[in-house]
Each structure stands twice: as C-alpha cells, then as structure tokens.
Amino acid sequence: MADILTPLDAEPELEPTNTDAAEGLVGSVSPGRMAARRFLHHRLAMLSLLVLLFVAVVCILAPLLAPYAENQRVTALAKPLTHPPSQSVHFGTDSIGRDLFSRVMWGGRVSLFIGIAVALSSSIVGTLVGAFSALRGGFIDDVLMRVTDVFIALPLLVFLPLIAQLPTRQKWAASLIGDKGSVRLMITVLSVFAWMPTARIVRGVVLSLKEKEFIEAARAMGAKTRRIILSHLIPNAIGTIVVTASFTVAGAIGTEATLSYFGFGIDPQQASWGNLLTDSKTAIGAGYWWLVLFPVLALLVTVLSVNFLGDGLRDAFDPKQGKS
Amino acid sequence: MTGVMLEVTDLVKNFYGKSSSGIRTTKYTVQAVSGVSFELDQGKTLGLVGESGSGKSTVGRCVLQLIKPTSGSVKYNGAELTTMGAGQLRGLRREMQIVFQDPYASLDPRMTVGSSIAEPLKIHGIPGNHEHKVRNLLDLVGLSPLHAKRFPHEFSGGQRQRIGIARALALDPKLLVLDEPVSALDVSIQAGVMNLLEDIQNELGLGYLFIAHDLSVVRHISDMVAVMYLGKLVEMASSEDIFTQPAHPYTQALLSAVPQPDPATERERRRVVLTGDVPSPINPPSGCRFRTRCPKAADICATEEPALADPGVGHPVACHFAEVKAMV
Amino acid sequence: MSNGSEPSTPHVLEIRDLRVSFPTDDGMVQAVRGVDLDVGAGELVGVVGESGSGKSVTFLAAMGLLPKRAKITGSVKVAGDELVGVPDRQMRKVRGKKIAMIFQDPLSALNPVHKIGDQVAEMVLAHTDMSRSNAHDRAIDLLDMVGIPQPRQRAKQYPHEFSGGMRQRVMIAMGVANDPEVLIADEPTTALDVTVQAQILEVIQRVQHEMNTAVVFITHDLGVIARIASRVQVMYAGRAVERALVDDLFAHPAHPYTTGLLTSLPGRVGTRLIPITGAPPNMLKPPSGCAFRPRCAHAAAVCAEGDPPPLRPFGTQETACVRIDELTQVAR
Numbered sequence: 001m002a003d004i005l006t007p008l009d010a011e012p013e014l015e016p017t018n019t020d021a022a023e024g025l026v027g028s029v030s031p032g033r034m035a036a037r038r039f040l041h042h043r044l045a046m047l048s049l050l051v052l053l054f055v056a057v058v059c060i061l062a063p064l065l066a067p068y069a070e071n072q073r074v075t076a077l078a079k080p081l082t083h084p085p086s087q088s089v090h091f092g093t094d095s096i097g098r099d100l101f102s103r104v105m106w107g108g109r110v111s112l113f114i115g116i117a118v119a120l121s122s123s124i125v126g127t128l129v130g131a132f133s134a135l136r137g138g139f140i141d142d143v144l145m146r147v148t149d150v151f152i153a154l155p156l157l158v159f160l161p162l163i164a165q166l167p168t169r170q171k172w173a174a175s176l177i178g179d180k181g182s183v184r185l186m187i188t189v190l191s192v193f194a195w196m197p198t199a200r201i202v203r204g205v206v207l208s209l210k211e212k213e214f215i216e217a218a219r220a221m222g223a224k225t226r227r228i229i230l231s232h233l234i235p236n237a238i239g240t241i242v243v244t245a246s247f248t249v250a251g252a253i254g255t256e257a258t259l260s261y262f263g264f265g266i267d268p269q270q271a272s273w274g275n276l277l278t279d280s281k282t283a284i285g286a287g288y289w290w291l292v293l294f295p296v297l298a299l300l301v302t303v304l305s306v307n308f309l310g311d312g313l314r315d316a317f318d319p320k321q322g323k324s
Numbered sequence: 325m326t327g328v329m330l331e332v333t334d335l336v337k338n339f340y341g342k343s344s345s346g347i348r349t350t351k352y353t354v355q356a357v358s359g360v361s362f363e364l365d366q367g368k369t370l371g372l373v374g375e376s377g378s379g380k381s382t383v384g385r386c387v388l389q390l391i392k393p394t395s396g397s398v399k400y401n402g403a404e405l406t407t408m409g410a411g412q413l414r415g416l417r418r419e420m421q422i423v424f425q426d427p428y429a430s431l432d433p434r435m436t437v438g439s440s441i442a443e444p445l446k447i448h449g450i451p452g453n454h455e456h457k458v459r460n461l462l463d464l465v466g467l468s469p470l471h472a473k474r475f476p477h478e479f480s481g482g483q484r485q486r487i488g489i490a491r492a493l494a495l496d497p498k499l500l501v502l503d504e505p506v507s508a509l510d511v512s513i514q515a516g517v518m519n520l521l522e523d524i525q526n527e528l529g530l531g532y533l534f535i536a537h538d539l540s541v542v543r544h545i546s547d548m549v550a551v552m553y554l555g556k557l558v559e560m561a562s563s564e565d566i567f568t569q570p571a572h573p574y575t576q577a578l579l580s581a582v583p584q585p586d587p588a589t590e591r592e593r594r595r596v597v598l599t600g601d602v603p604s605p606i607n608p609p610s611g612c613r614f615r616t617r618c619p620k621a622a623d624i625c626a627t628e629e630p631a632l633a634d635p636g637v638g639h640p641v642a643c644h645f646a647e648v649k650a651m652v
Numbered sequence: 653m654s655n656g657s658e659p660s661t662p663h664v665l666e667i668r669d670l671r672v673s674f675p676t677d678d679g680m681v682q683a684v685r686g687v688d689l690d691v692g693a694g695e696l697v698g699v700v701g702e703s704g705s706g707k708s709v710t711f712l713a714a715m716g717l718l719p720k721r722a723k724i725t726g727s728v729k730v731a732g733d734e735l736v737g738v739p740d741r742q743m744r745k746v747r748g749k750k751i752a753m754i755f756q757d758p759l760s761a762l763n764p765v766h767k768i769g770d771q772v773a774e775m776v777l778a779h780t781d782m783s784r785s786n787a788h789d790r791a792i793d794l795l796d797m798v799g800i801p802q803p804r805q806r807a808k809q810y811p812h813e814f815s816g817g818m819r820q821r822v823m824i825a826m827g828v829a830n831d832p833e834v835l836i837a838d839e840p841t842t843a844l845d846v847t848v849q850a851q852i853l854e855v856i857q858r859v860q861h862e863m864n865t866a867v868v869f870i871t872h873d874l875g876v877i878a879r880i881a882s883r884v885q886v887m888y889a890g891r892a893v894e895r896a897l898v899d900d901l902f903a904h905p906a907h908p909y910t911t912g913l914l915t916s917l918p919g920r921v922g923t924r925l926i927p928i929t930g931a932p933p934n935m936l937k938p939p940s941g942c943a944f945r946p947r948c949a950h951a952a953a954v955c956a957e958g959d960p961p962p963l964r965p966f967g968t969q970e971t972a973c974v975r976i977d978e979l980t981q982v983a984r
Contacts, residue, residue, distance in 0.1 A: 030475055031434050213430040214440075217491070220390055221444040222417035231443075235434045375845035480931050510702040511872060515916035515927035537846065540875075544918035544925070581850035583875030585917055587898045590879045597854065598847045600801075601815040 038316040045312020048305035059108030066102035070271050073097040085290050092290035107271035111253050118252035121191040123245045126198025134206035152196045190252050198244045205237045239317030246310035250303045273299050329531045330364040335396035337382050354605050356382045358555040369532040371546030377602045378552040380535045384501045421492040425504035427484035431476040438472030444494040461490040482513035501533045539582045543567050551575050554613040561639035571637040571646040573618050579651050620645045664833040664866045665691040670726035672713045681935045683709040685890035694864040698881030704932040706890035707870050711836045715753050716743040731833045749779040752827040753836040758819035762811040769807025775829040794825040798855050817848035834866045886910050889933050889943035896969035906971035908948045
C-alpha cells in the first residue's frame with residue numbers, strides 16, 4: 001500500500017478531465033444555442049414574439065384578409081360616415097366612411113415595414129461607423145464620434161420639415177429619397193436620425209473585444225484585419241447589434257406615428273398607424289372614441305411587444321456564459 | 325538543433341499618452357522597456373521575471389512584433405524582425421507563437437475548440453483536412469480528441485490553457501513566448517500544465533521565452549533567468565545561480581520576499597524587505613532605476629546608470645555594488 | 653480535539669458546523685458543508701484551499717455579507733456573541749467592531765470620491781462616540797501604524813493616488829480601527845507584487861502581535877502560510893480536510909489532498925511536479941462520502957460511504973481521511 005507521505009512513483013496519466021460526467025453535459029452546446037435556450041425560457045419575450053407574429057401575419061395578409069381596400073368606402077352600411085363599431089365594421093368607420101378595421105391592417109403593413117427597414121438600414125450604417133471608428137482609433141475615431149454627436153444633437157422636428165420639403169423643391173432629391181409623403185422618404189428620414197445609438201454601442205463592443213486576448217491571438221497567428229473582423233469581431237458583436245436593432249424598430253414605429261399625427265409623415269392616402277391618428281384630434285371632442293382607441297391599441301401592443309422582445313434578446317445574449 | 329535562435333538587442337518601447345485636465349493637455353511617455361538585450365538558444369528556456377511595471381510582458385509582445393518596438397533589434401535566426409515587411413513577417417509567424425495568461429479570454433467563445441486550434445492552419449493556407457492534426461494536438465496536450473466539437477465555456481481553466489497551447493503548436497513553431505501561462509490557474513492545475521510544457525519542449529525541441537512573476541515557477545522550468553525592474557534588465561544568470569547566488573539587491577529582495585513552503589526555512593531566513601512602491605515608468609529615477617528602494621543606494625547610483633556587465637561574480641549584473649549573497 | 657491543534661488561549665472565534673448553500677437556476681449549490689474552527693486571541697490561523705473550496709464563503713457567511721438568498725445554518729461565535737441568524741441591524745454593530753474583514757481588492761472597498769483619512773475616520777465614528785476631530789487623529793495614528801509614510805498629508809489624498817500596496821494598508825487600518833477581536837483577511841496579498849506582499853504580511857503580523865487580534869488568513873499560497881501561520885486548516889469542497897500546526901502540516905501532511913498540494917509546488921529545476929488529476933467537484937451534487945475520492949490515488953470503497961467524514965485526531969493533527977492509519981507507516 002502506498003505511503004501517503006511519499007509521492008506516488010508512477011506519474012498519474014494526464015487523463016482527459018471528464019467535465020462531461022462532472023457537469024452532466026451530454027451534447028455540446030454552442031453559445032448561440034445557449035442564447036436561444038435562454039430566450040425560450042423568457043416567458044414575456046416568447047409571448048411578445050407570438051403576438052408580433054400574429055400582428056405581422058395579419059397585416060401582411062391584408063390583401064387577402066381585409067374586408068375593404070385602403071381607401072374604399074364601406075358599402076355594407078346605410079350611414080357609413082363615422083359609424084361606431086358594429087358587426088360589419090369591427091372597428092367602426094372614419095369621417096370619409098372607410099373601414100377602420102381594414103385600415104388598421106393596411107396601416108400595419110406600412111408601419112411594420114417602416115420599422116424593420118429603418119432598423120435594418122440604421123443598423124448597417126451604425127455598425128459600419130462604430131466598428132470602423134473603434135478599429136481605427138485616434139483621429140478618425142474622434143472625428144466620427146463628433147459627427148455622431150452632431151447627429152444626436154440635431155432636433156428631429158426642426159429638420160424634418162426641411163427634409164420633407166426637399167423632394168418638392170429639388171427634383172433630384174425626389175428620385176433619391178422618395179417623394180414628399182412617401183414611405184421611402186419616411187424611411188430615409190428616420191434612418192438618418194436612428195443610426196447613432198447603434199454606432200456608439202457597436203463602437204463600445206468592438207473596443208472591448210479588441211483588447212481581448214483571442215483577438216491578439218489571431219493577430220499573433222498572422223490573421224489579416226479582414227479575417228479578424230469577419231470571423232471574430234462580428235460574430236461576437238452580433239448579439240448586441242440585434243438587440244439594438246430591435247429597440248430601433250420600436251422607436252421607428254413610434255416616431256413615424258408621431259410624425260404622421262402631426263402631418264409630417266405619410267401621405268394620408270396611404271394608411272399608416274400614425275396616419276390613422278390624424279383625425280383623432282377632432283374625434284375625441286366629437287365622441288368618436290373608436291377612431292382613437294384602435295390605432296392607439298395597435299401601436300401600443302406592437303411597440304410593447306417589440307420592446308419586450310428586445311429585452312428577451314438582451315437577456316439571452318447577456319450574461320456571457322458565466323466565465324468569460 | 326542548437327545555437328542562438330533569438331537575439332534581442334537594446335530593445336526599447338515607449339508608450340505615448342496625453343492626459344487632459346480640461347484646459348491643459350500634457351503629453352507623457354511611459355518608458356515600458358528601456359534597452360533590454362538577451363539571447364535565447366534553440367531548445368532552451370529563458371525565464372523573464374519581474375513585478376508589475378517591469379515591462380516583461382511588453383518585451384514578449386515586442387519580440388513577436390505584436391507591438392512595434394520603438395527602437396532596437398530583434399533577430400530570429402539571424403533575420404531582423406523589426407524592419408521586416410508584413411508579408412515576410414506573416415510567414416515567420418508560423419515559427420513563433422504565443423500562449424497567453426488568461427485562459428478565459430484567449431479563446432474565441434463562439435468558435436469550437438477544434439476550429440480555434442485549426443485556425444492558424446487555415447490562416448496560412450495549409451491544405452488538407454485539418455481534423456487529423458487537431459486530434460493529434462489535442463492528444464498531445466492531454467485532452468480527448470472528442471473535445472474538438474465543444475466550446476470553450478465547457479472547459480475548466482486548466483483545460484482551456486491546454487487548448488491555447490495546442491493552438492500555439494498547430495504550426496509547428498520553434499519559439500514559444502509564454503506570457504504568464506499558469507498565473508491564473510490553481511496550484512494543483514498549474515503543475516499539470518507545467519509538466520505538459522516541459523514534456524513538449526523535450527519532445528519538440530522548442531525554445532521558450534517564459535514570462536512570469538512567480539519565481540518558483542520560473543525556477544522550475546528555466547535554464548537561464550533574466551530579472552527585470554522598471555524596464556531594465558538588472559541581472560541575468562543560469563537558473564541555479566540566480567536563485568542561489570544572486571548579486572543584485574533587487575534580485576536578492578525579490579527572492580527574500582518569496583514565501584517558501586517550509587515553515588522552518590521561513591523562520592530562519594534573513595529578510596530583505598524593500599520600502600516604498602515601484603516608481604512610475606513615466607518618470608523613472610535617474611541613473612539606476614532601483615536606487616529609490618535600494619538598501620545600498622549611494623550618490624553614484626543617481627548620476628551613473630550601472631551597465632549590465634559581469635563585475636566578477638560570474639554573470640551580468642547591473643549594479644555598482646554587486647555582491648553575491650547566498651540564498652536558500 | 654487533540655492538544656497540538658488547539659489554541660492555547662481562550663477562543664475569540666468559534667465556528668461550529670457552519671453550512672451555506674445558495675439557490676441557483678440549476679439547484680442548490682452547497683458551498684460550505686459543515687465547517688468547524690476555533691481561533692484564539694493573538695493567533696494567526698491560515699485557511700488554505702483552491703477555488704471552490706468554500707474558504708471565502710465560510711467567512712463571508714460569518715460576517716453576514718452573503719446575499720439574502722443564501723441559506724446559513726450552524727454557529728459562529730465572536731467573543732461569545734452568536735452571529736448566525738442575527739438581524740442585519742445587530743450585525744452592523746458587530747461588523748467592524750468585533751470582527752472585521754479585509755479583501756483581495758482594496759480598490760472596490762474604498763470609496764473613490766472620499767479622502768482616505770475621512771474613510772478611516774468613518775470606521776471609527778461608526779462604532780464609537782468620539783468627536784470628529786478625535787476620530788481624525790485616531791485615523792492618522794492608524795495610518796501610521798500600518799506604515800503609511802507622512803500619514804497626516806496622505807490622509808488628505810484620494811484612493812486613486814495610492815498604490816495597490818498602500819491601499820491594502822489602508823484597508824488593514826480600517827479593519828483594525830476599532831480593535832476587533834477577529835480580523836479575517838481574504839486573500840489580501842494575492843493581487844500584489846511579491847515585494848509588496850512581503851510588506852503587507854509584515855503589517856498584518858505586526859497588528860496581530862501589537863493588538864493581540866485573532867487573525868484568519870485565507871489564501872491558496874502555501875508559502876504565505878508557512879511564513880505567517882501558526883496553525884493551518886485545509887479546505888476542500890466545502891469542508892475542512894486537515895487541521896494541524898504549521899510545522900506538522902508541511903513535515904507530514906495527513907491527507908492526500910494536502911500531500912497533493914505540496915507535491916504540486918514547483919521547486920528546483922529537475923524535479924517532476926506531481927499534479928492532482930481531475931477537477932474540483934460540482935457543488936450542486938458533491939460526491940458521497942469523501943469529496944476528494946474521485947481524485948485520490950488511495951481511494952477505496954470505504955471512502956464513498958455515508959456522509960463526508962469529519963475531522964478526527966491523528967497524532968497532533970486532525971484529518972478527515974478515513975484511511976489515514978492504513979496509509980501512514982510512521983508510527984505515532
């Protein structure tokens with residue numbers, strides 16, 4: 001029997017330390033899969049996802065599902081103007097006799113489209129600016145960040161009328177960014193004012209990743225900058241980018257609603273949720289509650305769901321696997 | 325293979341910074357490394373020892389050109405690295421690799437272990453199926469080849485460090501720079517990784533530049549040891565000589581400060597306890613940088629910087645009053 | 653308990669069967685699974701363990717510094733006063749006065765926007781009726797005692813103007829400001845350079861001797877233990893596995909884990925290091941019987957049975973190894 005006091009003669013073999021048995025792991029789990037798993041457990045986020053999917057599907061299928069076209073006057077009623085909700089017009093009608101139920105669906109298409117388009121474009125721009133700024137550092141970083149600051153400082157409502165007027169004044173602008181009152185113009189304008197938070201956040205993420213040793217290791221191996229960005233930086237930053245994008249969607253939908261309400265947004269011929277509220281100023285006074293309630297409800301439910309979804313995504317990507 | 329593999333001469337690295345108090349901006353220079361010279365032979369280990377602010381990690385990175393030296397020469401097998409073009413340098417990277425301190429941050433959390441290990445092979449366009457090589461490397465570092473499909477977060481610190489070593493070996497390097505490779509590990513795990521490093525060196529004939537602050541660890545694995553203080557080399561000798569016959573007051577204080585795991589020894593030792601803190605590398609003391617804490621400091625120490633040369637003790641020492649003190 | 657490992661003075665710290673567990677997403681983590689310890693006035697006991705051993709959690713629990721969700725049972729008595737289960741209000745009177753703790757990272761314990769002198773004086777004022785100016789004078793005396801040069805000037809400075817070693821001295825000053833019975837030092841030198849560590853160890857020993865404070869020094873560094881501890885408790889997986897006088901521990905360790913730690917230590921060139929294979933256990937489901945047995949070369953069937961083995965006397969030492977008699981050939 002070996003003496004406890006003398007070290008063992010035979011060097012114990014370097015057996016692979018069986019973390020599996022110790023920790024009960026079976027299959028290997030990637031960080032992406034772990035994030036997905038965490039997300040699925042976040043009940044509020046899952047609920048929001050379902051709600052959003054429902055809303056999105058209904059709105060996308062508006063051509064099939066909506067009882068009436070966007071600007072069509074209701075035919076099923078004797079007195080179609082500002083009729084309260086009833087069996088044939090679930091949400092009531094507006095002052096021109098259009099079915100609100102249908103218009104909410106048509107409007108949803110536009111508002112959701114705007115939200116996603118703005119999030120996509122501002123995320124791309126913001127990521128490029130932020131990543132480039134962080135990687136270059138020095139003077140370029142300073143310049144880009146000051147530019148970002150300027151954009152943040154620009155008051156949206158002051159510049160909006162200016163930009164909104166531009167296409168009518170300058171024909172070249174119209175072909176570039178869309179006609180006055182068009183969806184394209186709205187997306188352009190909102191994107192101009194939405195990319196900055198993404199830029200700042202991505203810059204922060206890249207700055208911290210840049211110092212991580214696995215990046216230094218890649219350089220030590222001889223990796224070129226392009227490889228480092230594509231294979232290492234972006235996969236590790238994508239979580240943050242996605243989360244920021246989701247909050248941008250909510251912000252864009254809300255801002256569009258505000259702008260349209262004030263008359264700076266989408267042309268009233270094309271329904272958007274914000275548009276539908278243009279009448280609400282007079283509607284409340286006259287007692288036409290349905291004209292306010294249903295658009296507001298649609299906005300509320302959607303924006304909240306997107307925000308909860310964003311929360312869920314953020315909790316899923318953070319905390320970083322405990323140890324890193 | 326024997327012979328000088330790495331030759332560093334008068335290596336200097338300064339970091340420049342600006343600090344602004346709102347109205348005035350002052351520029352400052354951190355003299356991280358101020359003229360370090362040493363040689364590393366093929367198949368041998370040079371231990372680079374120092375406390376915080378000594379510049380030892382910077383030296384390691386300068387050697388690999390991960391940080392561009394401010395001045396000085398780094399020759400690998402006779403080829404000058406500091407003036408080399410990017411392409412040629414990238415080619416040489418195959419022969420010089422680095423193992424980092426933090427096993428948790430040195431692996432990309434989103435890549436499988438196998439991908440991380442194979443990445444150097446991909447970067448250098450080595451054709452063929454890398455799976456085989458990855459399996460061999462995992463086996464070499466004492467891990468199961470089945471682990472290749474797993475992700476870093478599924479492993480313990482010691483295992484991740486082994487993965488880092490496997491990755492560093494993927495290109496069959498001749499020189500490994502090890503920057504505090506075991507500092508972040510528990511003592512019982514350290515031992516396993518240390519054994520692995522020794523085995524690999526014996527088997528593959530690698531040269532190691534072993535950077536650490538833990539003197540016992542350095543002693544164990546090094547053939548030669550160089551002691552750094554505030555950007556300068558103060559003493560360089562064989563491992564045995566440094567630890568039993570140090571001649572520089574800083575080395576003596578350093579050795580005296582290291583607690584030995586033997587109560588009887590600890591009770592009986594003579595202790596040299598330094599006063600004060602390490603000065604800032606922004607404004608290092610004139611002459612000998614150690615003089616502000618040195619028990620032997622005299623006027624000459626402030627005016628004349630001692631050269632790193634052998635004053636008759638058998639190895640280079642940078643001190644005007646070098647004197648061997650036998651230590652445990 | 654056998655004579656050698658019992659303190660010779662009355663116990664100012666008595667821990668009995670301390671158990672701590674935390675609820676987590678995956679279940680209850682049993683961080684501490686029944687720890688005993690006695691420390692006498694003026695004594696310095698070293699607590700050694702690696703990560704996951706529960707060495708820090710034990711004393712955080714004693715100090716009442718664990719989050720509310722932690723479940724703590726057992727007894728911790730400081731100078732006769734029971735601390736477990738005591739409401740926070742009462743705990744605040746005891747913390748800093750009878751028992752104090754210093755940590756690895758002084759920067760996080762010091763408030764960056766207050767002067768050092770003020771922070772030390774706050775400690776004094778929290779537990780005494782002194783006037784402000786008296787408290788400040790006491791603060792300066794304390795800074796002087798821990799070896800801060802020019803204490804009057806440096807008391808007016810802020811934490812960021814102090815180096816790591818200096819900050820740790822300030823932490824010690826705050827810890828002993830009210831002359832506590834017990835000072836817990838949780839890896840206070842782990843993050844410091846070796847030469848600075850030597851200075852701090854001296855300060856702690858000076859405090860121990862001049863103020864007759866009982867000190868518990870938590871560390872993973874066996875060298876530090878050899879230097880300053882008189883008695884040692886080795887912890888593994890939430891329990892003590894060996895307790896001995898420091899000379900006994902190093903000369904003839906009485907537990908395979910202790911032996912493993914000692915043989916892992918790097919020494920001279922040429923000797924082969926002997927690591928401990930495997931990894932610390934999962935504290936969600938610790939192994940039955942002796943928690944070290946999956947990694948122990950001497951494990952036998954008896955090691956897996958029943959509850960984790962308690963410390964029992966073995967000569968002048970105490971060990972939790974049930975096979976120790978068979979394993980040692982040295983007659984006692």
